[in-house]
Amino acid sequence: MYDVEKLENEWKKYRRKRLKPWYIGILVLIFLLVPLIFFLVNQKIDFSALKSYFQTSNENGSYEVVSHLEKKNKSSILVNEALDRLEIKERILKDSMITVVDKPVKKPLNILVDIPVLDGAGEISVGDMNQDKPKVHLDIVESTSVTAYKDVEKRFMQSREIDDALFLARSYFKKGNYKKAEYWALETNKLDEDSEESLFIFVKSKVKLGHTNEAIAILMDYIKISNSDEGRKLLYQIENNEL
């Protein structure tokens, strides 16, 4: 009988040797699979992250990727729309649409930007901005901005525009600054004696300043000359303390 234990040890060595290629193969497979799985898993994370990122940016309304895309789509839609319009020969309308959407709204003169609109009644259109100055001022009826009023006053000193004076009279009266309203109404009236509105602002300002009798006298004189129904109505209101 030979040494079986020694033979068994030899067999263990043989087994290790025989299984070695398998171990190497498995290791190689693991080395290949692990990066592959890692890559695939990472890809998944990236997608979800990107997805959530998209969602977040959408909810917040921020100008991230989605916003850009939306913008792009929007502009392309608008361009398409414009092209459609071009087909029906509405070239002017198309041009204005593209200008409004694609480009930032052109800043008007500094004075217009700084004046906030009080009652929001007068939306500024691009077309309006390109019109003559007096018209623009008439549209911007009231303002609370002190600097804006000063700017208009400055300009009035240079241009002596009736509209500027009347704008200031009207605005100050509305604001409750009756002294200034009285002054600018007078200035307006100096430039245009027929300006009924400037007279009325002047009279009303007098009433508000407590000079009611003086105001009534001036108004009655005006009614006599002009026979104005509006004047009579105002007189009635003053007499009945309805102002």
Add this chain to the structure above:
Amino acid sequence: MKSRYEIAKDVFIDSVDIDDYIDLNSSVTAYQQLRHSMDKPLKMILLFGKPGTGKSILLNRIQEKLKHQKEIHYFDTPAINEKEFFHKLFKVLTKKDLPSNTEVNFSALNDFCKNLRGKREIIILLDEAQMYGPEMMEKIRLLSDSRAVKFVVSLHKTEDEDLVAKEHFQSRIWEVIELKNATIEDQTAYVHKKLLKKNLFEIANSIKEKNMKRIHKYTKGNYRECNKLLFTIFEICEYYDKNDPSKVSYTKIPNKIIEMAALKLGYIHV
């Protein structure tokens, strides 16, 4: 009392014992082929095959079967020299011992054989014939030409022996029977039948198909190698059975033990 593994081990002791002959598909075919060839008026028959393919057992088997019907003689091991061979042949042909201090005269022997033609038909089974020298083979050929003596020559299949066969027998041999290594089915049947012959049913059942695949792989279907391997396997099993029974089971032969035996016999290497 012998353990079951010890008995199983003894089953596979490599020996040419006619009692151990196992009828397999391939061996039955070879036997019938040889038997049929011997009935033909052939001078020489070449039984050809690798060592361990069952040539010797086949010659033994046929001698055992035909000994009462024909004058058939089996020369198992080659004679040391020519003198001894012809001495042996003289005894077979004349049925007499060679007188002391005498030598066989080949010419006289050849003449004697020629005289036997038509009277007797003697079959000489020459095992391990590759060990006979060319000169002696030439004399054997001359004797076969007498047509009174028919030689069945068993040769190992090697390149050199092929050459011997070509040079000395090609023109004279009328039939060549080649024995090949066993198929896995034949080898499985061989192992199981051998064990069952000794009533080792449990051990025979413990050798599964996958075990036989491994055994066939190591032995390449060679019966002698198969005997050696199984002998070693059961020897290891016997050791474990006595010293560490947990490592061996009566229901199956572990591959580990087969591999250990293969290592021991050099079929595989560390």
